Amino acid sequence: MRLLKRFWREYRGLIAFLFLMTLFRSAIADWNVVPTGSMLPTIREGDRILVDKMAYDLRVPFTHIAIAHLHDPKRGDIVTIDSSAAHDLLVKRLIGLPGDVVAMRDNVLYVNGRKADYQPLAMSPVEGDANSPADYYVEHFDGISHALRLSELAPSPRSTFGPVTVPAGEYLMLGDNRDDSADSRYFGFFPRSELMGRARRVAYSLDPDRHYLPRFDRLGVALDGAAIASASR
Known part of the structure; x- marks a missing residue:
C-alpha cells in the first residue's frame, strides 16, 4: 500500500496527463496511421492523419454512444469508420x-x-506505382472535386455495380484508389454509428519504402484537394 501511495505522489501528474490525453483522443481529436494505399493519391501509405472526432457526433468517451448529433456527414468527406463488417478501422471517402x-x-x-465528370490529372507517380502504373483523374460531382487513381494493369472486378439505394441512417463509401480499395463494394453500407470522425490533415508522414524516414513535404497537408493542389504546382 505504501508503494502505491508513493507511486501516486511521484507520478500523479503523468498519470493525469495520460488519462486526459487518452480522453481527448477518444472524444475530441485523434491521429491515425494509414497502413494501405486505398486512398491514393490523396492519402499516402505511412501518413498520420488528424481526425476530428466531433465532426459529426459528441460521444461518450471510449464508446460508440452518441450524446448529441452535431453535424450531418457530407458527400466528399474523408471519414474514419470503425467497421464491424471489416473488423478494422477504415479511411474512405463518403460518396x-x-x-x-x-x-x-x-x-x-x-x-x-x-x-460524374472526369478530367485527366497530370502528376508524378505516387509511391508504389513504379511497378504498378496508374492513371490519375479529377472526379467532379455535386460541387466536389477530388483526385482518384485507376490502375492500368489490374482493374477492379467491382468497377461496375448497382444501381443500389443507400438505406436511411447509412452511407456508401469508396476509396480514391478505385481499383485497390476494400470499401462499400465489399462490406456494404456503413451505419452512422460507425462513422468515428472526419480526416482533415496529414499530421506527419513516414515513408515505409525508405526506412520510415520523414516525408517533410507531407507535413500539415490539408486533405481537401491535396492531390489536385500538388499536381498543379
Whole structure:
C-alpha cells in the first residue's frame, strides 16, 4: 500500500496527463496511421492523419454512444469508420448519402442518375506505382472535386455495380484508389454509428519504402484537394 501511495505522489501528474490525453483522443481529436494505399493519391501509405472526432457526433468517451448529433456527414468527406463488417478501422471517402441511388459503370460513378465528370490529372507517380502504373483523374460531382487513381494493369472486378439505394441512417463509401480499395463494394453500407470522425490533415508522414524516414513535404497537408493542389504546382 505504501508503494502505491508513493507511486501516486511521484507520478500523479503523468498519470493525469495520460488519462486526459487518452480522453481527448477518444472524444475530441485523434491521429491515425494509414497502413494501405486505398486512398491514393490523396492519402499516402505511412501518413498520420488528424481526425476530428466531433465532426459529426459528441460521444461518450471510449464508446460508440452518441450524446448529441452535431453535424450531418457530407458527400466528399474523408471519414474514419470503425467497421464491424471489416473488423478494422477504415479511411474512405463518403460518396452516397441516405436515399441516394448509386451506380458505377467501368469506374464511372453515377449518383441519382447523374454522371460524374472526369478530367485527366497530370502528376508524378505516387509511391508504389513504379511497378504498378496508374492513371490519375479529377472526379467532379455535386460541387466536389477530388483526385482518384485507376490502375492500368489490374482493374477492379467491382468497377461496375448497382444501381443500389443507400438505406436511411447509412452511407456508401469508396476509396480514391478505385481499383485497390476494400470499401462499400465489399462490406456494404456503413451505419452512422460507425462513422468515428472526419480526416482533415496529414499530421506527419513516414515513408515505409525508405526506412520510415520523414516525408517533410507531407507535413500539415490539408486533405481537401491535396492531390489536385500538388499536381498543379
